[in-house]
Amino acid sequence: QGMALWGGRFSSGPSPELARLSKSTQFDWRLADDDLAGSRAHARALAGAGLLTSEELKTMEEVLDRLQDQVDSGAFTPNESDEDEATALERGLIALAGDQLGGKLRAGRSRNDQIAALIRIWLRRHARIVAGQILALARALMDQCRKAGSTVMPGRTHMQHAQPVLLSHQLLAHVWPLIRDLERLVDWDKRADASPYGSGALAGNTLGLDPEAVAHELGFSRVSANSIDGTSARDVVAEFSFIAAMVGVDVSRLAEEVIIWNTQEFAFVRLDDAYSTGSSIMPQKKNPDIAELARGKAGRLIGDLTGLMATLKGLPTAYARDLQEDKEAVFDQVDTLEVLLPAFTGMIATLTFNKNRLEDQAPTGFALATDLAEWLVKQGVPFRHAHELSGACVKLAEGRGCELWDLTDQDFIREFRNYLPDDQAPKVREVLSAAGSVQARNGRGGTSPGRVAEQMGEAGKLLDDL
Numbered sequence: 001q002g003m004a005l006w007g008g009r010f011s012s013g014p015s016p017e018l019a020r021l022s023k024s025t026q027f028d029w030r031l032a033d034d035d036l037a038g039s040r041a042h043a044r045a046l047a048g049a050g051l052l053t054s055e056e057l058k059t060m061e062e063v064l065d066r067l068q069d070q071v072d073s074g075a076f077t078p079n080e081s082d083e084d085e086a087t088a089l090e091r092g093l094i095a096l097a098g099d100q101l102g103g104k105l106r107a108g109r110s111r112n113d114q115i116a117a118l119i120r121i122w123l124r125r126h127a128r129i130v131a132g133q134i135l136a137l138a139r140a141l142m143d144q145c146r147k148a149g150s151t152v153m154p155g156r157t158h159m160q161h162a163q164p165v166l167l168s169h170q171l172l173a174h175v176w177p178l179i180r181d182l183e184r185l186v187d188w189d190k191r192a193d194a195s196p197y198g199s200g201a202l203a204g205n206t207l208g209l210d211p212e213a214v215a216h217e218l219g220f221s222r223v224s225a226n227s228i229d230g231t232s233a234r235d236v237v238a239e240f241s242f243i244a245a246m247v248g249v250d251v252s253r254l255a256e257e258v259i260i261w262n263t264q265e266f267a268f269v270r271l272d273d274a275y276s277t278g279s280s281i282m283p284q285k286k287n288p289d290i291a292e293l294a295r296g297k298a299g300r301l302i303g304d305l306t307g308l309m310a311t312l313k314g315l316p317t318a319y320a321r322d323l324q325e326d327k328e329a330v331f332d333q334v335d336t337l338e339v340l341l342p343a344f345t346g347m348i349a350t351l352t353f354n355k356n357r358l359e360d361q362a363p364t365g366f367a368l369a370t371d372l373a374e375w376l377v378k379q380g381v382p383f384r385h386a387h388e389l390s391g392a393c394v395k396l397a398e399g400r401g402c403e404l405w406d407l408t409d410q411d412f413i414r415e416f417r418n419y420l421p422d423d424q425a426p427k428v429r430e431v432l433s434a435a436g437s438v439q440a441r442n443g444r445g446g447t448s449p450g451r452v453a454e455q456m457g458e459a460g461k462l463l464d465d466l
């Protein structure tokens with residue numbers, strides 16, 4: 001065994017089987033840059049505590065810069081015997097600085113506080129990247145809302161025609177969850193913003209190092225208040241993982257709409273050629289693969305969260321090696337989202353809606369039955385009875401194979417005769433259009449054009465301020 005970080009009390013190196021199991025460089029090497037940044041800050045803390053001379057600090061910083069260059073160029077990489085990224089970097093440091101100076105850097109820190117700090121630093125950086133991508137998706141949806149204008153479409157519950165809604169209202173129903181995901185990321189960052197550096201293995205350090213200075217150098221505004229918590233808590237990682245899974249679910253819900261809307265039966269949307277795929281055998285096919293991959297990857301994002309939660313459950317307090325398992329879960333989530341979101345946004349931005357079809361379908365399937373009942377309520381009919389009367393009209397139309405507005409004046413007069421004068425009954429036609437229906441839903445949060453414009457203003461402002 002070349003360069004294990006221990007040895008004093010061991011008479012042999014690890015068995016090959018243990019080394020293979022223990023190894024994490026294949027996934028944690030991506031933390032090397034942040035580890036080197038931590039090492040620079042730690043070296044200055046050691047100098048501040050009188051444990052490195054200013055001469056030694058200068059050499060140490062030069063060596064760390066050279067090591068960074070070698071890492072950047074790929075000239076230095078982990079080798080077979082390096083257990084983790086920290087082991088590899090110590091080997092690299094000693095190769096450049098020699099054993100005397102290189103051997104000093106490890107004083108007062110442990111891989112336990114190091115790794116707890118590194119995962120936070122890495123996640124905070126990528127949370128910003130992912131947030132930028134979510135923002136781009138929300139903005140693409142907002143652009144589609146503007147293009148949609150006053151287009152109406154069938155609003156559905158249980159997948160059945162329910163009531164007409166504005167297309168923009170339906171799209172905004174996907175913007176709000178994304179806004180909340182962005183708010184979650186912003187809020188999460190407050191909890192991630194505490195540096196475990198200085199917690200040592202679990203109990204803190206004896207060397208008089210200044211953890212505040214290290215924290216500030218690494219972009220944290222404060223230090224973990226408890227060294228045991230600092231090294232062993234992974235709720236911050238789990239909370240990030242939940243948000244990533246939630247983003248996956250929110251995107252998947254929209255993906256499912258696109259998939260359904262893109263079917264021949266619905267024909268609500270057309271996918272841009274650059275954001276859809278063909279079939280190797282069926283020349284006519286144009287498939288919504290991006291949306292399907294989004295739906296599929298949501299399962300994987302949830303799986304990462306579930307696996308992480310199961311790992312954390314029942315761990316004894318303070319560091320245990322199980323905690324190494326936190327990384328692959330969130331790395332996979334970030335890798336997944338960072339590839340998925342730009343493609344998904346491209347698909348949304350280039351989607352074209354078949355407005356005529358949406359408008360034609362909006363009032364069908366007796367979607368105006370509620371409007372009919374509510375019109376009767378406005379004429380003084382108790383809602384229980386109005387509901388019955390509207391249902392009777394639906395039954396009549398269904399029997400004839402026509403829509404509500406195809407019923408004759410005589411039909412309405414007959415149906416309403418116990419409640420309304422004859423000249424009043426046919427006026428119900430005023431509300432038997434999709435445009436009239438949405439116009440009437442003008443309470444706060446409703447689908448009337450005025451309320452939706454108000455809603456777009458609010459969503460747009462939140463997105464600008466985030």
Ligand code: ARG
Binds near residue numbers: 024319321
């Ligand atoms: N590679 C470990 C992790 O990712 C950190 C090393 C701590 N190992 C240890 N034996 N204390 O969690």
